[in-house]
Amino acid sequence: MKSLYIRIVVVTLFIMMISSVIAFIGSNLYYQKILKPSNDKKNAEIAHDVVDLFEAASMDESTFFEKTAKLSYQFYVTDGEGDGTFYGEEFRNRTLSSKVIKNVVNGNTYHGMAEYPATTFVTGFFSNELSNSIGVPIQIDGKPYAMFMRPDIKQQFNEIHILLAVLLLLTIALSMLIVFFSTRYLVKPIRELTVATKKIADGDYSIELKENRQDEIGTLARSFMFMSRQLMQVEQMRQEFVSNVSHEIQTPLSSMKGYANLLRSPSLSKEEHDAYTKVIESESTRLSKVSKQLLTLASLDKDHGAIKRESVNLTGMLHTLISQTRWLWEEKDLALSLEADEVIYSGNEDLLYQAFENLLSNSIKYTPPEGEIRLSLQQEQKGIMFRIEDTGIGIPPEHTGKIFDRFYKVDEARSQERNSSGLGLSIVKKIISLHHGDIHVESIPDGGTTFTVTLP
Numbered sequence: 001m002k003s004l005y006i007r008i009v010v011v012t013l014f015i016m017m018i019s020s021v022i023a024f025i026g027s028n029l030y031y032q033k034i035l036k037p038s039n040d041k042k043n044a045e046i047a048h049d050v051v052d053l054f055e056a057a058s059m060d061e062s063t064f065f066e067k068t069a070k071l072s073y074q075f076y077v078t079d080g081e082g083d084g085t086f087y088g089e090e091f092r093n094r095t096l097s098s099k100v101i102k103n104v105v106n107g108n109t110y111h112g113m114a115e116y117p118a119t120t121f122v123t124g125f126f127s128n129e130l131s132n133s134i135g136v137p138i139q140i141d142g143k144p145y146a147m148f149m150r151p152d153i154k155q156q157f158n159e160i161h162i163l164l165a166v167l168l169l170l171t172i173a174l175s176m177l178i179v180f181f182s183t184r185y186l187v188k189p190i191r192e193l194t195v196a197t198k199k200i201a202d203g204d205y206s207i208e209l210k211e212n213r214q215d216e217i218g219t220l221a222r223s224f225m226f227m228s229r230q231l232m233q234v235e236q237m238r239q240e241f242v243s244n245v246s247h248e249i250q251t252p253l254s255s256m257k258g259y260a261n262l263l264r265s266p267s268l269s270k271e272e273h274d275a276y277t278k279v280i281e282s283e284s285t286r287l288s289k290v291s292k293q294l295l296t297l298a299s300l301d302k303d304h305g306a307i308k309r310e311s312v313n314l315t316g317m318l319h320t321l322i323s324q325t326r327w328l329w330e331e332k333d334l335a336l337s338l339e340a341d342e343v344i345y346s347g348n349e350d351l352l353y354q355a356f357e358n359l360l361s362n363s364i365k366y367t368p369p370e371g372e373i374r375l376s377l378q379q380e381q382k383g384i385m386f387r388i389e390d391t392g393i394g395i396p397p398e399h400t401g402k403i404f405d406r407f408y409k410v411d412e413a414r415s416q417e418r419n420s421s422g423l424g425l426s427i428v429k430k431i432i433s434l435h436h437g438d439i440h441v442e443s444i445p446d447g448g449t450t451f452t453v454t455l456p
Contacts (some may be wrong), residue, residue, distance in 0.1 A: 016175065046134075047149045065087040068087070075088055189213070196228070200228060259279050312345050314384070317353055318338055336372075336375070356386070368393070374388070389450045394447050394449055436455075
């Protein structure tokens with residue numbers, strides 16, 4: 001995966017290289033077009049001044065040029081016929097055409113600095129060559145000579161600061177300009193994330209971010225999109241939850257209100273009065289049950305896995321549960337059996353009892369009279385296995401994956417028991433999850449249902 005750090009480093013190095021190359025080319029153009037002609041003109045004036053000084057001075061040729069050369073200049077004096085004489089620092093390259101020499105001896109000025117070949121690299125300042133000099137005519141002992149002059153390398157260093165200053169300023173200016181535009185490119189996805197954050201804060205989860213980047217920004221965008229989808233799902237669940245709660249509470253309240261109004265009728269018989277009173281009592285019991293289950297779920301959600309654990313005798317708990325529900329399954333003439341190992345488990349006794357009670361109550365509720373319910377508790381190598389099987393009405397396959405959702409009701413089951421709130425199995429699922437266990441259901445319509453609980 002490409003790293004954002006590497007991307008920034010590469011972009012920074014690219015900016016440095018591009019700005020340096022452009023600045024170098026710009027400074028080279030500045031030298032070739034402005035600084036080199038100016039330097040040539042300045043040194044031509046100095047060469048003419050040297051000639052004037054020589055003609056005004058009362059000293060011989062050698063003494064004059066030796067003293068003048070000490071002022072950081074290099075000289076070559078020739079009459080065009082002999083080898084000529086050099087003064088000052090040595091020229092690295094003494095090559096100069098005889099045609100140029102003859103032309104200067106004949107009274108013309110040679111602008112070697114201005115005519116020095118333009119190359120990619122700025123070398124005109126430092127090319128210590130005789131051809132990179134100024135040539136002017138001079139009279140020595142009444143005979144025409146040619147004098148070629150250029151500042152030596154020490155003096156050239158005093159002038160190069162102008163070129164370096166131009167190079168530095170161009171580099172800085174270009175770097176700032178390129179950084180400005182490249183930073184906008186690097187910051188663009190972050191700005192998009194900022195806009196997406198504001199949308200989510202306003203409750204708008206329909207955001208789209210580019211997830212194909214293979215760096216930290218891409219990872220962040222993918223995580224952000226996942227978070228957005230999760231939040232959207234949570235919001236939908238919240239709205240559905242509120243709607244379901246409102247429905248579960250509104251239904252018994254409406255029923256209670258209606259029957260309470262009927263009780264005001266002066267022509268109401270005693271039998272009708274008793275029947276209406278029982279309905280109100282039943283609906284209030286139903287409302288109380290829903291409220292209790294909602295409080296239980298809220299309490300379990302708040303725990304976040306931090307439950308109080310203690311040693312629990314699961315075998316004894318099941319015997320107690322069967323005994324306390326005896327009147328329910330005997331009333332329907334159900335055959336109930338238990339096959340259990342002696343199991344001691346570290347968990348929350350109250351919560352586990354509530355989970356097993358909900359499962360058993362459901363089996364009793366949805367198993368027709370003279371049916372059968374079988375409970376088993378086994379200690380296995382991978383954990384504790386609790387299974388409850390019944391010969392009840394079963395659950396259609398399309399519903400088995402949703403029965404643990406809050407307020408979810410299977411139509412066929414709901415028709416059997418009006419007081420079902422759709423919260424019982426949600427509570428069971430939450431309790432088992434808090435114990436880091438798992439619950440699985442297998443069911444055949446009209447063929448019975450099996451719930452299997454595994455505790456680690």
